[in-house]
Amino acid sequence: xxxxxxxxxxxxxxxxxxxxxxxxxxxxxxxxxxxxxxxxxxxxxxxxxxxxxxxxxxxxxxxxxxxxxxxxxxxxxxxxxxxxxxxxxxxxxxxxxxxxxxxxxxxxxxxxxxxxxxxxxxxxxxxxxxxxxxxxxxxxxxxxxxxxxxxxxxxxxxxxxxxxxxxxxxxxxxxxxxxxxxxxxxxxxxxxxxxxxxxxxxxxxxxxxxxxxxxxxxxxxxxxxxxxxxxxxxxxxxxxxxxxxxxxxxxxxxxxxxxxxxxxxxxxxxxxxxxxxxxxxxxxxxxxxxxxxxxxxxxxxxxxxxxxxxxxxxxxxxxxxxxxxxxxxxxxxxxxxxxxxxxxxxxxxxxxxxxxxxxxxxxxxxxxxxxxxxxxxxxxxxxxxxxxxxxxxxxxxxxxxxxxxxxxxxxxxxxxxxxxxxxxxxxxxxxxxxxxxxxxxxxxxxxxxxxxxxxxxxxxxxxxxxxxxxxxxxxxxxxxxxxxxxxxxxxxxxxxxxxxxxxxxxxx
Numbered sequence: 001x002x003x004x005x006x007x008x009x010x011x012x013x014x015x016x017x018x019x020x021x022x023x024x025x026x027x028x029x030x031x032x033x034x035x036x037x038x039x040x041x042x043x044x045x046x047x048x049x050x051x052x053x054x055x056x057x058x059x060x061x062x063x064x065x066x067x068x069x070x071x072x073x074x075x076x077x078x079x080x081x082x083x084x085x086x087x088x089x090x091x092x093x094x095x096x097x098x099x100x101x102x103x104x105x106x107x108x109x110x111x112x113x114x115x116x117x118x119x120x121x122x123x124x125x126x127x128x129x130x131x132x133x134x135x136x137x138x139x140x141x142x143x144x145x146x147x148x149x150x151x152x153x154x155x156x157x158x159x160x161x162x163x164x165x166x167x168x169x170x171x172x173x174x175x176x177x178x179x180x181x182x183x184x185x186x187x188x189x190x191x192x193x194x195x196x197x198x199x200x201x202x203x204x205x206x207x208x209x210x211x212x213x214x215x216x217x218x219x220x221x222x223x224x225x226x227x228x229x230x231x232x233x234x235x236x237x238x239x240x241x242x243x244x245x246x247x248x249x250x251x252x253x254x255x256x257x258x259x260x261x262x263x264x265x266x267x268x269x270x271x272x273x274x275x276x277x278x279x280x281x282x283x284x285x286x287x288x289x290x291x292x293x294x295x296x297x298x299x300x301x302x303x304x305x306x307x308x309x310x311x312x313x314x315x316x317x318x319x320x321x322x323x324x325x326x327x328x329x330x331x332x333x334x335x336x337x338x339x340x341x342x343x344x345x346x347x348x349x350x351x352x353x354x355x356x357x358x359x360x361x362x363x364x365x366x367x368x369x370x371x372x373x374x375x376x377x378x379x380x381x382x383x384x385x386x387x388x389x390x391x392x393x394x395x396x397x398x399x400x401x402x403x404x405x406x407x408x409x410x411x412x413x414x415x416x417x418x419x420x421x422x423x424x425x426x427x428x429x430x431x432x433x434x435x436x437x438x439x440x441x442x443x444x445x446x447x448x449x450x451x452x453x454x455x456x457x458x459x460x461x462x463x464x465x466x467x468x469x470x471x472x473x474x475x476x477x478x479x480x481x482x483x484x485x486x487x488x489x490x491x492x493x494x495x496x497x498x499x500x501x502x503x504x505x506x507x508x
Contacts (some may be wrong), residue, residue: 070087318356321355
């Protein structure tokens with residue numbers, strides 16, 4: 001195993017350890033916070049936070065551009081330019097964070113009072129939570145360059161430790177908000193802000209001590225800023241559509257349905273996002289290598305790594321998705337007890353299927369990201385989201401179920417993952433259709449070989465009992481693993497796995 005592959009493996013282990021802790025703590029935290037705040041206050045916090053999320057879509061845009069340019073400069077080895085790039089990026093983040101605060105404090109406050117469905121007796125608490133969410137968003141924006149340099153340097157252990165601290169701190173908050181006779185929503189918003197501030201201070205202290213390029217000097221180098229702005233301006237269009245499909249949907253639901261429906265959507269996405277972290281962590285570990293290979297003109301190496309990692313990303317998501325899909329009801333009951341809001345199960349199941357197609361969308365985007373050409377993607381992909389949003393609005397206006405939005409966005413991700421992104425990387429990054437189709441075909445047969453026996457297994461077993469649930473869960477996991485190993489992996493990879501297992505057995 002060469003040094004690059006060893007680094008990817010080591011960082012993946014750090015990130016998976018992070019994911020396991022975060023998943024367990026986050027799922028438990030959601031149950032406790034739903035119990036402590038109640039369905040209505042939880043829905044209100046998600047909705048008002050959605051306004052800030054909508055206005056801070058620039059955070060995601062800048063995060064993408066920041067990571068790309070810092071990683072690229074690390075790949076080229078130009079340390080002086082790397083230092084100037086970091087300072088220029090941080091200055092840009094501060095300016096845009098101030099701009100977002102201005103927009104949120106003016107337009108957002110008006111929107112809460114005039115458009116959102118919030119009980120009158122909870123309005124003051126909602127507005128307070130909204131203001132603190134704005135300041136938390138400011139801190140999050142200015143933290144992006146520090147997080148990006150840690151990932152670019154592939155220091156995933158630090159990234160993992162801080163993430164674990166964040167979720168554990170939020171779990172502690174869930175218990176603290178029940179102490180004393182205070183407004184729980186207001187106390188919760190305050191403590192979340194304190195956690196965000198603590199993370200920002202740690203990131204700045206660590207990066208300035210460990211990385212020479214992270215010593216900030218006020219700078220806006222136009223030669224560096226111009227390509228970053230060009231890259232980010234196209235990302236911004238995609239960022240708007242992405243926000244509409246996530247945070248904006250929570251606001252749309254709140255305009256037509258009770259806060260409990262917003263809670264159902266938020267809970268389903270939280271569960272699915274926890275599972276999707278398996279893919280996110282793997283891609284976080286592998287993406288810097290894809291960009292660095294491209295930076296040194298090893299285009300074939302970059303392509304090979306991306307296509308292989310796309311298949312493995314899909315297998316990882318399928319490993320989590322299949323058991324969650326068939327056991328959605330008992331899993332939600334175990335997690336939330338009798339407090340599962342209506343529509344949560346169907347929201348979750350559709351989101352799980354959506355995530356499988358999202359793997360292709362996100363993975364293929366990395367090829368465009370490495371090359372730094374996002375124009376075509378920014379012009380085409382967001383059209384689907386922007387078209388789906390008014391369609392869902394009209395469906396709600398005409399009395400359709402809130403589940404209509406999940407079906408609409410499932411169609412969006414199917415088209416994005418199977419058609420739009422492949423077309424773009426063939427045209428822009430010189431990928432070949434036969435290379436992409438081979439990935440699709442392999443993933444398709446793995447899914448079919450796992451889904452068919454899982455379907456009949458689900459019909460035969462009673463998962464409402466503890467014995468039935470555990471038995472079905474274990475059998476579903478075994479089915480997926482066997483399908484991935486026998487259908488998803490080539491002979492060379494199967495041989496490597498056999499040799500690895502055999503070497504460990506001999507050591508025992």
